[in-house]
Amino acid sequence: MLSWRVILPFILTGSIWGSTWFVITGQIDGVPAAWSVFYRFALATPALFLVAFLMKRRLILTRPEHKLAALVGIFQFSGNFLFVYHAELYVTSGIVAMMFGLLMVPNALFGRVFLGEKVQSGFMIGSAVAIVGVLLLLVHEWRANPNAGVVGGNVALGIGLAFLGILAASLANVIQANPTGRAVPMVSLLAWAMLYGTVFDLGFAFLTAGPPPVPTSGTYWAGIVYLALIGSVVTFPLHYNLVREIGAGRTAYNSILTISVAMAISTLFEDYRWTALTIGGMVLAVIGMVVALRAKQRR
Numbered sequence: 001m002l003s004w005r006v007i008l009p010f011i012l013t014g015s016i017w018g019s020t021w022f023v024i025t026g027q028i029d030g031v032p033a034a035w036s037v038f039y040r041f042a043l044a045t046p047a048l049f050l051v052a053f054l055m056k057r058r059l060i061l062t063r064p065e066h067k068l069a070a071l072v073g074i075f076q077f078s079g080n081f082l083f084v085y086h087a088e089l090y091v092t093s094g095i096v097a098m099m100f101g102l103l104m105v106p107n108a109l110f111g112r113v114f115l116g117e118k119v120q121s122g123f124m125i126g127s128a129v130a131i132v133g134v135l136l137l138l139v140h141e142w143r144a145n146p147n148a149g150v151v152g153g154n155v156a157l158g159i160g161l162a163f164l165g166i167l168a169a170s171l172a173n174v175i176q177a178n179p180t181g182r183a184v185p186m187v188s189l190l191a192w193a194m195l196y197g198t199v200f201d202l203g204f205a206f207l208t209a210g211p212p213p214v215p216t217s218g219t220y221w222a223g224i225v226y227l228a229l230i231g232s233v234v235t236f237p238l239h240y241n242l243v244r245e246i247g248a249g250r251t252a253y254n255s256i257l258t259i260s261v262a263m264a265i266s267t268l269f270e271d272y273r274w275t276a277l278t279i280g281g282m283v284l285a286v287i288g289m290v291v292a293l294r295a296k297q298r299r
Contacts, residue, residue: 003245006242009241010254011257012238013254013258014254014256014258014260015261016230016231017235017254017258018097018259018264019261019262019265020226020227020231021262021265021266022093022262022265022269022270023226023231024084024088025088025093025270026220027220027224028086028089031220032205032209032210033082033086033089034082034208034209036224037081037201037205038202038205039224040081040224040228041194041198041201041228043225043228043229044227044228045191045194045195045198047229048232048236051187051191052185055185055237057185059188061192065180065184066192068178068184068189069184069192069195069196070196071172071175072172072175072196072197073192073193073196073197073198073200074197074200075168075169075172076169077193077201078197078200078201080165082204083161083162083165084096086161088158090155090158091141091155091158091159091162092141093265093266094259094262094263094264094265094266094267094270095138095266097259097262097263098134098259098262098282098285099138099163100259101130101255101256101289102130102131102166103169103255104123104127104252104289104292104293106167107170110170110174111174115177115178120295123292125292126287126291126292126294127288127292128288129284129285129287129291130285130287130291131288132288133280133282133285135281137278137281137285138155138159139277139281140277141159142156172193187237190236239251252293253293256286256289256290263282
């Protein structure tokens, strides 16, 4: 755990993923969220195929594997990100990141329903504590927004969109965990899934936002490059190298660093105000996640 081969990628992935939530806010400022999602993955997809090629993973899939990749792409790289980008129109980016820290809960529930996986009592207790903590943060978010019930400032809508994004991401996780998905190299499956998701994003953007805009801001395109290459491609091999080095259970603790970075950035750049309620919520959420992850790791 103290080797630089573990510490460096652990810190890099957590810090990068923690920063992406704030970078997204610059992608939805004056540009339709749907088009920003498309631009991101239109750049990331060929880069991920290149990663799979350099890693010498097979890129030719069977018909059932292509169907699986299409489903994963629609849920992960379309539904998940479209919901997240639209959610951040109404909710602080760090809070959306905190909500996604609870992704392990629907993962466990869907895994129990569709894959027959058991859920440990310790995991349930930790998850319940984490949910209470996140709910306290959401209560503060609601109170801090004077236009919470008005269209254009609807915190409830943002929370609902983030929740749908969590469900979409969780369904993608469960779908790819079936026997067909396990037979495909992960990087190859994700490359094809990203391609299918990008095609869907293109159609959705045209239908909902009209012709593609061409932003002239250099900051906007720098954000696209960062999200596509650094946030979506560079971190992928780092993350799975961690899984090989220390196991999936310990690697999952990276989510704690991710949400901590996201909340710190929101504090610095989104003027997020800490109160007794939010501090208590953050503490409960982190403690609950640690308890749940420890129970999952023991299993």
